[in-house]
Amino acid sequence: MSSYHNIMEDVVEEQYNAIKDRLDACSCEQCHSDIVALALNNLPPRYISTISGLTFSKVASAKVQFQADVQAALIRAAQIVKQSPRH
């Protein structure tokens, strides 16, 4: 079991679910995965050590910090996926 985790993955997934209605893009499984993966490729990874004793609140506040960047990346990714959906 690895002891590190890229919390950017959680933030992108959360924000996708929060704003998917506003993305005006297909939300099938393929498009969902494509949009999230594309957004993640355009965002810096944010790894945390899961054995460092980071509290949940620290993780949560880190997530809030990235929300605007993540939403912008999701919107860009959705536009790209919309132009050539793979579903």
Ligand SMILES: [Zn+2]
């Ligand atoms: Zn689709």
